[in-house]
Amino acid sequence: xxxxxxxxxxxxxxxxxxxxxxxxxxxxxxxxxxxxxxxxxxxxxxxxxxxxxxxxxxxxxxxxxxxxxxxxxxxxxxxxxxxxxxxxxxxxxxxxxxxxxxxxxxxxxxxxxxxxxxxxxxxxxxxxxxxxxxxxxxxxxxxxxxxxxxxxxxxxxxxxxxxxxxxxxxxxxxxxxxxxxxxxxxxxxxxxxxxxxxxxxxxxxxxxxxxxxxxxxxxxxxxxxxxxxxxxxxxxxxxxxxxxxxxxx
Amino acid sequence: xxxxxxxxxxxxxxxxxxxxxxxxxxxxxxxxxxxxxxxxxxxxxxxxxxxxxxxxxxxxxxxxxxxxxxxxxxxxxxxxxxxxxxxxxxxxxxxxxxxxxxxxxxxxxxxxxxxxxxxxxxxxxxxxxxxxxxxxxxxxxxxxxxxxxxxxxxxxxxxxxxxxxxxxxxxxxxxxxxxxxxxxxxxxxxxxxxxxxxxxxxxxxxxxxxxxxxxxxxxxxx
Amino acid sequence: xxxxxxxxxxxxxxxxxxxxxxxxxxxxxxxxxxxxxxxxxxxxxxxxxxxxxxxxxxxxxxxxxxxxxxxxxxxxxxxxxxxxxxxxxxxxxxxxxxxxxxxxxxxxxxxxxxxxxxxxxxxxxxxxxxxxxxxxxxxxxxxxxxxxxxxxxxxxxxxxxxxxxxxxxxxxxxxxxxxxxxxxxxxxxxxxxxxxxxxxxxxxxxxxxxxxx
Numbered sequence: 221x222x223x224x225x226x227x228x229x230x231x232x233x234x235x236x237x238x239x240x241x242x243x244x245x246x247x248x249x250x251x252x253x254x255x256x257x258x259x260x261x262x263x264x265x266x267x268x269x270x271x272x273x274x275x276x277x278x279x280x281x282x283x284x285x286x287x288x289x290x291x292x293x294x295x296x297x298x299x300x301x302x303x304x305x306x307x308x309x310x311x312x313x314x315x316x317x318x319x320x321x322x323x324x325x326x327x328x329x330x331x332x333x334x335x336x337x338x339x340x341x342x343x344x345x346x347x348x349x350x351x352x353x354x355x356x357x358x359x360x361x362x363x364x365x366x367x368x369x370x371x372x373x374x375x376x377x378x379x380x381x382x383x384x385x386x387x388x389x390x391x392x393x394x395x396x397x398x399x400x401x402x403x404x405x406x407x408x409x410x411x412x413x414x415x416x417x418x419x420x421x422x423x424x425x426x427x428x429x430x431x432x433x434x435x436x437x438x439x440x441x442x443x444x445x446x447x448x449x450x451x452x453x454x455x456x457x458x459x460x461x462x463x464x465x466x467x468x469x
Numbered sequence: 470x471x472x473x474x475x476x477x478x479x480x481x482x483x484x485x486x487x488x489x490x491x492x493x494x495x496x497x498x499x500x501x502x503x504x505x506x507x508x509x510x511x512x513x514x515x516x517x518x519x520x521x522x523x524x525x526x527x528x529x530x531x532x533x534x535x536x537x538x539x540x541x542x543x544x545x546x547x548x549x550x551x552x553x554x555x556x557x558x559x560x561x562x563x564x565x566x567x568x569x570x571x572x573x574x575x576x577x578x579x580x581x582x583x584x585x586x587x588x589x590x591x592x593x594x595x596x597x598x599x600x601x602x603x604x605x606x607x608x609x610x611x612x613x614x615x616x617x618x619x620x621x622x623x624x625x626x627x628x629x630x631x632x633x634x635x636x637x638x639x640x641x642x643x644x645x646x647x648x649x650x651x652x653x654x655x656x657x658x659x660x661x662x663x664x665x666x667x668x669x670x671x672x673x674x675x676x677x678x679x680x681x682x683x684x685x686x687x688x689x690x691x
Numbered sequence: 692x693x694x695x696x697x698x699x700x701x702x703x704x705x706x707x708x709x710x711x712x713x714x715x716x717x718x719x720x721x722x723x724x725x726x727x728x729x730x731x732x733x734x735x736x737x738x739x740x741x742x743x744x745x746x747x748x749x750x751x752x753x754x755x756x757x758x759x760x761x762x763x764x765x766x767x768x769x770x771x772x773x774x775x776x777x778x779x780x781x782x783x784x785x786x787x788x789x790x791x792x793x794x795x796x797x798x799x800x801x802x803x804x805x806x807x808x809x810x811x812x813x814x815x816x817x818x819x820x821x822x823x824x825x826x827x828x829x830x831x832x833x834x835x836x837x838x839x840x841x842x843x844x845x846x847x848x849x850x851x852x853x854x855x856x857x858x859x860x861x862x863x864x865x866x867x868x869x870x871x872x873x874x875x876x877x878x879x880x881x882x883x884x885x886x887x888x889x890x891x892x893x894x895x896x897x898x899x900x901x902x903x904x
Contacts, residue, residue, distance in 0.1 A: 538868035
């Protein structure tokens with residue numbers, strides 16, 4: 221049984237249908253990268269998965285449990301899915317440490333001591349244990365995003381969704397975030413990442429999904445996608461972003 | 470121009486009553502205001518519409534009318550309240566409406582991403598409101614609520630019209646008896662000025678204590 | 692009959708708003724352009740008249756002069772007391788607007804060769820007026836309700852009329868007050884609606900302060 225199954229998801233904003241029937245699966249431990257032109261609904265797809273923006277049509281299963289079901293325990297399910305936002309969305313009134321531990325305490329019922337210990341471990345994992353008492357406004361973009369990753373991972377989710385995690389960052393700060401993400405992938409976390417960072421995709425993606433006009437145009441493993449894409453459009457797009465975003469490792 | 474220093478003592482007593490009334494009505498206003506604001510923002514139509522109507526009515530009608538309505542009007546419907554109760558009720562219900570509006574603005578000023586992040590962690594809506602939204606909203610609303618506190622302190626003077634002996638009431642009584650309106654009310658004015666100054670400084674200190682770097686008036690997202 | 696009283700409230704409202712506007716504008720200009728001495732005086736004036744309760748001001752201006760043999764009519768006393776108070780609030784609104792105008796406006800005006808005075812009159816003040824409208828809406832809402840305070844100095848306004856009705860028909864007390872409340876709801880909304888229309892008509896695209904001042 222796959223960890224995540226997305227079946228025929230449709231989403232409409234106002235008059236426009238942004239997702240026109242998207243289906244795919246994700247196995248445990250896999251990392252898949254979604255790419256495509258802006259506005260093709262990539263971010264929307266992620267929000268449909270954790271129900272921040274429920275789809276009009278289509279179904280999603282997490283480990284066999286249907287998320288889109290009317291009686292689904294959505295908060296429990298969300299606690300099992302991590303989400304990293306493009307704009308970080310750290311809680312502005314909490315220090316880095318408190319940001320990371322509030323989920324385990326309030327949602328999973330952990331004791332404060334246990335949660336603090338866990339949070340410090342996670343902050344150390346992303347290299348920010350010395351910033352534990354800093355407020356988000358005192359951290360750089362790259363640091364905020366790393367705290368955000370720590371916050372998601374501290375919940376020990378089954379899968380983490382990344383919505384263009386480096387798009388809002390200055391170029392010099394992108395590397396540190398990608399490094400944190402690569403470590404997660406190598407550690408066996410199941411990840412679904414919307415990004416333009418092709419270096420990352422080549423390093424850890426098990427599959428690249430190319431979306432255009434609200435549907436999946438093509439999907440395949442990185443070697444195949446880069447060297448011999450089935451559709452011309454896929455090749456064009458990949459070339460363009462490799463030009464722009466280069467090869468990071 | 471003559472001012473008998475013996476008058477200072479009763480005036481001070483009046484001031485104490487004024488402060489009592491102000492603090493009580495603000496307390497009512499805060500509690501009730503929070504409920505109204507939450508109802509407005511997070512309640513479904515069934516709750517938010519009555520809250521909205523309440524707020525608009527109490528902000529759209531004069532405070533003096535509200536007070537007289539409670540003290541002189543309710544008896545004609547069979548409900549008789551003491552002057553003190555009428556006073557704090559009128560002031561409290563009135564300030565609750567204003568405080569609710571300010572808090573509502575503050576809640577809506579908290580960026581949408583905060584709620585999304587909270588829900589993504591698996592928090593329920595009440596948890597998200599309590600641990601993420603309100604702590605930030607309270608800090609944002611402090612300037613407005615400080616303002617409201619000072620405003621209520623000044624408006625508490627209307628309770629003299631229902632026979633309460635607050636600073637205003639005492640002042641009027643002394644002035645009338647001795648026909649020294651000018652002197653007495655200059656002193657009353659000085660009392661109010663001094664208290665407004667002190668309260669303002671205290672509130673500023675409070676604001677500094679609870680400030681979070683990057684949150685509130687000094688945030689860059691403005 | 693209540694409506695006759697309401698007319699007095701409206702007259703008082705207009706009178707005091709005009710006083711407030713004229714004095715308030717002067718105070719604001721002094722605060723921003725008056726140099727240290729006049730600026731501080733102006734700020735002091737504004738603080739004093741904002742910090743003293745309206746009722747105290749009413750008593751001072753109505754009963755005070757009578758002590759020295761001068762009898763002031765309730766309407767005049769109320770106009771001056773509430774007008775000066777409003778001027779203090781309006782000065783803050785106008786001052787905020789003056790300070791919100793980007794520096795570049797003054798620089799451009801001076802670069803053209805305008806004197807400081809010309810720049811202020813032709814460039815700064817017109818923009819400041821437009822920016823102030825939102826704040827004035829708030830001031831209007833406050834002040835329209837404050838006119839009822841003149842009741843305590845004997846002005847023959849709507850609350851006094853209500854009182855007369857109540858003295859004759861005791862059991863109508865609540866209804867009388869409800870009627871007064873309703874009148875003010877209408878006045879408040881009518882006024883705000885008109886100001887909103889005014890703002891829309893003279894709005895210039897791109898010239899706005901985000902939200903309220």
